[in-house]
Amino acid sequence: MRILIVEDNEDLLESMRQILCDEFEIECATNGEEGLFLGLQNIYDLILLDVMLPELDGFEILRRLRAEHIMSPVLFVTAKDGLEDRVKGLDIGGDDYLVKPFQAPELKARIRALLRRAGSLTIDQTIRYRGIELFGREQEIKIDHVSMRLTIKQYELLEYLIQNKDKILTREQIYDRVWGFESDTTVAIVEVYIHHLRKKLEPFGYHKDIQTVRGIGYMLKETKV
Template sequence: MRILLVEDDDSLAVGLVKGLGKEGFTVDHVASGKMALAALRAEPPDMVVLDLGLPDMDGLDVLSRLREDGLRTPVLVLTARDQLDDRIAGLDSGADDYLAKPFDMQELAARLRVFERRLSTASATSVIRIGDVELDTAAHSVKVTGQVVEIPRREYMLLKTLMESSGKVLTREALETRLYSWGEEVASNALEVHIHHLRKKLPDKMIKTVRGIGYTVPSA
């Protein structure tokens, strides 16, 4: 899942990008409300982590404008404001959840995984099954014929993206967008390398190449 992090504290933002990356999320970061709105309107992410204390405008204004634009992207408000009235104002403005600073990274990741499950085709459960392959988005684990298979983070994210869109062909560009943050160096054959390694761990023909377009996995 791709997250837009809106946070003006650079040191906190660096920690969040790194920590959420380890949890399997792809994170893009902006430091102002105007940049957030531009990013949201250009290419909406799967979810947003939004600080309220931004330098150019209040985070609640960003949230209100996002909703006025008709974007239903899940938003978790992240702020030092912990008064009941502030929490109510955030929820009334369209926030889906609220987490006060200081917070634990594991709690933030757990709350974002709730958003993830809502967006998943397997919304009633954290487990996606296709044939002999079982992917658990809560446990970040993959099983093949009942046996746990160790898969690096990027390969896990790639497999998860494909399985969540089972039966659909995903282009190379769409997959790279899910795997890499803005400005990240990406080798020209990086995606093909990940696919190659995944195929060695999965049943034959689990991942099919659609020549000239991209990749797909069978319908669940």
């Protein structure tokens, strides 16, 4: 799972990155403009957003993200602890508010709660979509209670699709998330793996849920019969 941290205090930014990097893929920004750019360009499972930032404050970043229909959960992490600021942050589309200073266990607990609420994580770190279950710790998959074998990349591809169900993902976004820009392959590999993943899901009837969005990419969405 991918988290964006937007925080101008570099010591705190590095501390949060260290706390979370064992469980999540972390990207960082140290000012509002950079944070907004990353938030608009990439898909994140969650955004940790400071309020008082140079160039653009956290409230304005969130307004612009929501205006573009980017609905990633947002956890404000800030020293501004007044009731008015909390209400404002929640009213413009924030999901939770954590006041500095905070302890690492609380930060992790807030993140897990938001991911569960968004459907990206269950309490046992299992991701579910219809009859499909992905067990994150063991990278095991069951479909309709039947164990299934997938390659690592097939598993990561399916995991990413489930985490972003009902959202259109471009081929470039999928390639960046599953293979990374440093990979020796090209973005064309996405189509190949989508084909193989559909084949694995076909006996269970879930292959049609991986829908092709012509000229853009793919979307995991329940197909109505």
